[in-house]
Amino acid sequence: MTEPRTPGRHFLQIPGPTNVPDRVLRAMARPVIDHRGPEFPPLALSILERLVEVFATTAPVVLFPSSGTGGWEAALVNILSPGDGVLMFETGHFAAMWCEVGRRLGLEVELLPGDWRSGVDAAAIESRLRADRHRRIRAVAVVHNETSTGVASDIAAVRRALDCAGHPALLLVDAISSLGAMEYRHDEWGVDVTVAGSQKGLMLPPGLGFNAISERARAAMAGARLPRSYWDWQPILSANERGFFPYTPATNLLFGLDEALTMLVEEEGLEAVCARHRRFAEATRRAVAGWGLELVAQNPEEYSPTLTAVMIPTGCDADALRQVILERFDMSLGTGLGKLQGRAFRIGHLGDLNELTLAGTLCGVEMGLGLAQVAHQSGGVMAALDYLARGDRE
Amino acid sequence: MTEPRTPGRHFLQIPGPTNVPDRVLRAMARPVIDHRGPEFPPLALSILERLVEVFATTAPVVLFPSSGTGGWEAALVNILSPGDGVLMFETGHFAAMWCEVGRRLGLEVELLPGDWRSGVDAAAIESRLRADRHRRIRAVAVVHNETSTGVASDIAAVRRALDCAGHPALLLVDAISSLGAMEYRHDEWGVDVTVAGSQKGLMLPPGLGFNAISERARAAMAGARLPRSYWDWQPILSANERGFFPYTPATNLLFGLDEALTMLVEEEGLEAVCARHRRFAEATRRAVAGWGLELVAQNPEEYSPTLTAVMIPTGCDADALRQVILERFDMSLGTGLGKLQGRAFRIGHLGDLNELTLAGTLCGVEMGLGLAQVAHQSGGVMAALDYLARGDRE
Structure with a gap:
């Protein structure tokens, strides 16, 4: 860390980890307390009580000291057995990674192909479930807001697909980059396990994974034979009743x-x-349209409220653009992941963010497009400001 | 948190989580950075480079966003297959819990019985290994410093037991409450996997688990068939080479x-x-002797440098004593765990601690013994001060 000082505040505009409010950082800087002492349960119970509101659920929410990836693994090992079928949909890089986690754990994961520019095809899910006459598929696992593409999927439609097919599979949803930033309804959408992480809409540093757990998911634990210990919901649910955890929680x-x-x-x-x-x-x-650039997301009803992935014209390198922006303006943008590497960049606009930070972000992109000689029109920033200045709430 | 204010600083004298220095808390209060950006690798590489010194190893050390319990699980799933034999020794509560983790993961764990007052019996390990003619035992897993009893075990002697028996089992060691506070030598003692956590000698809040990994342990990964994804060392080792992590690390x-x-x-x-x-x-x-109370640890050569567990006279309740001390003096002491519940309490003296904090701690215990009407002699504090005042470095 002997780099020369960069004045002012870094613009962390990746789609998570997001900017952590100073108040939260200061709260985390409190001295550690005894996690088995009397000061701990009021803290834990207050958190657990309010956390359910964020998931819009009356079901319990379990917390792990882990990344969101750990939440993926926890969702699978608590309800499934070796060789169980899991149906996933390839919305993008993170859906593919969750699929890979399932395969490593010994599950038979089928990944319905997608084009990385649109959301979960509920009709494809339904027709695959109808064909599963022997009920080999025990879970359908989808990503609510695909962080690699900026495409949000209609989870209620996926629920309807399961119901219309009359299929008993459990519904697992990755809400890692949606929770606490866009509408999410665990109960209403009939989700069985919702997976989340601390470092996105919840405005925290990384280090906490979450599972919201339906009654049906809890019931499925009894027959689930994948080995589990750290991720096991049961000891956590039991200890949580009195505001404790079975092993040392990430107190700060x-x-x-x-x-x-x-x-x-x-x-x-x-x-x-x-x-x-x-x-x-x-x-x-509006800024992207003003620049004359193309979104990765193809369907307006699937545009993500939390991040925007932008295609770069052929012949340009999105990472070279990001590099220029980082060096000149001290702003981090998200890279293109997987098959979008070099072809797209991502603007994170989730978490603790106001108009002027967003405006600064868009200004950095516009200046960067010029400096990196990416073919574009000017006017993106002004289009965004025109919209923001009006102040109408939608 | 509407409790009336307690003035001054809480005395957190449990055997971990330990007191986190203000400097560390302030370092953690820095804004999050992009874990895939150029600022990250210098941080990660500087940590990985210096961390090996704490383990006294040239082997790589892998970090997880997890509790120490997660480190236990990681040590097992990377090198073992379902049904593999694991030999453990019941030094106390934590050894028994690690054993339980192994059983939940589908391992055949044999727990050699101990009296919870002494360390690992290396001769018993050796004789059990000699009897294992079919080499069913794939790993020997022991706790270096048993946090429930204040008993430290001689890991070099356990290594010699394996060598004398000519047994190829891997040696796994829980150094959770020893690392960074008492001598630990991963390489010299021939340890294959050392498990550690952030919240003890390393003076951090809980939330990081560690595995130091020998060459033999790395080689064992190839044949290990327990399912693993989150805990898998390989993607972490690969990404660490360039100072990155395969999934979002606990940046702060x-x-x-x-x-x-x-x-x-x-x-x-x-x-x-x-x-x-x-x-x-x-x-x-010396304070405990001055009070005329008995240590849980029976053998002087096994006394733990990081915590002291103290037996309470029959008829007294150790938790009532802890309660009085917490209420009157705002100090947290460790409870008696498992079969020591109510019969013992534990004084943590590890981490960021100086003479006067220790002195205050012992004063709180002495006053508490009086208030809780635990039969004891006075003079414990003075005996400790006599020793501390001399200032000789051992």
């Missing part, structure tokens, strides 16, 4: 989560949080 | 670890750190 991240929930649930309110994200996403897309 | 804990390593390795020096812990443990034991 819990301090941060407590503060973040106060900010999101009590102070700003989840509806306002979601409206803000929709508005910032719209402003960003 | 890494900021803290970076600072803690500067303090431990560069500023104080590991030898001085270990000497300090030995001295504080000796002072604590």
Whole structure:
């Protein structure tokens, strides 16, 4: 760390980890407390009570000291047995990675092919489930908001696909880059396990994984034979009843989560949080349109409120653009992942963010496009500002 | 958190999580950085380079966003297959819990019985290994410093037991409450996997698990068939080469670890750190002797430098004593775990600690013994102070 000082605040505009509010960082800087002492349960219970609101559920939510990837693994090992069939849909890089986790754990994962530019095809899910006469498929696992493409999927439609096919598979949803930033309804959508992480909409550093667990998912634990210990929901659910954890929790991240929930649930309110994200996403897309660039997402009804992935004209290198922007303007943007490497970049506009930070972000992109000599029109920033200045809430 | 304010600093004298230095808390309060950006590898590489010194190894050390419990699971799933034999020794509660993790993962764990007052019986290990003619035992897993009893085991002797028996089992060691506070030598002792956590000698909040991995352990991965994904060493080792991680690391804990390593390795020096812990443990034991109370640890050569577990006279309740001390003096002590529940309490004297904090700790115990009407002699504090005041470094 002997680099020369870069003045001012870094613009962390990747689609997570997101900017952590100073209040949350300060809350995390409290001295550690005894996780078996009397000060701990009020903290844990206050968190667990308010966390369910973010998932829109009455079901319990389990926390792990882990990344979101750990939440993926936990969702699978608690309800499945070796060789069980799992149906996934290739919305992009993260769907493919979750599929890979399932395969490594010994599951028979079938990944329905997608074009990385649109969301889950609920009709394809339904028709595959109808063909599964022997009920080999025990779970359908989809990504709500595909962080590699900026495409959001209609989870209610996936639920209807299961119901129309009359198939008993459990529905697992990755809400890692959606939760706490866009509408999410665990109960209403009939989701059995929702997977989330701390470092996106929840405005925390990475280090906490989450599973919201339906009654049916809990019931499935009894027959699930994949080995599990660290990820086992049962000891956590039991200990949580009195506000404790079966092993040492990530105490200081819990301090941060407590503060973040106060900010999101009590102070700003989840509806306002979601409206803000929709508005910032719209402003960003207007900028992209103003530049004459193409979105990765193809269907307007699937545009992500939390990030925008932008295609770069053929012959240009998206990573060279990101490099120029980082060096000149101290802003991090998301790289193109997997098959989008070099062909797209991603603007994260989720978490603790206001109009002027978004405006600065878009200005950095516009200046970077010029410096990196990426063919584009000017006017993107102004189109976004015109929209933002109006201040209408949608 | 509407409790009335307790003035001054809480005394967190459980055997971990330990007190986190303000410098480390402040380091953790830095804004999150892009874990795939250019600022990240210098941080990660500087940590990985200095971390090996703490383990006294040239082998790689792998980090997980997890508790120490996660480190236990990782050590097992990377090198073993379902049904493999594992030999453990019941030094106390944590050895029994590691055994339980192994069983849940589908391993055939044999737990050699212990009395919870002494360390690993290397002769018993050797004789059990000699009897294992079919080489069913694939790993020997022991706890270096049993946090429930304050008993440290001689790992070099366990290594000699394997060698004398001519048995090829891998040697796994839990160094969770020893690393960074007492002498630990991964290479010299021929350990194959060392498990550690962030919240003890490393002076960090909980949330990081560690595995130091010998060449033989790495080689064992190829044949290990327990399913693994999150805990898989290989993707981490590969990504670490360039200073990255395969999934989102717990960035802010890494900021803290970076600072803690500067303090431990560069500023104080590991030898001085270990000497300090030995001295504080000796002072604590002199206090216990002064009170006329009995240690849980029976053999002087096995006394732990990082915590002291104290038996309470029959008819008294150790948790009632802890309760009085917490309420009157705002100090947390460790409870008696498992079969020591109510019969013993534990004084943590590891991590970021100086003479006067230790003195305050012992004063709190002495006053508490009086208030809780636990039969004891006074004079414990003075015996400790006499020793500490002399200032001789052992």
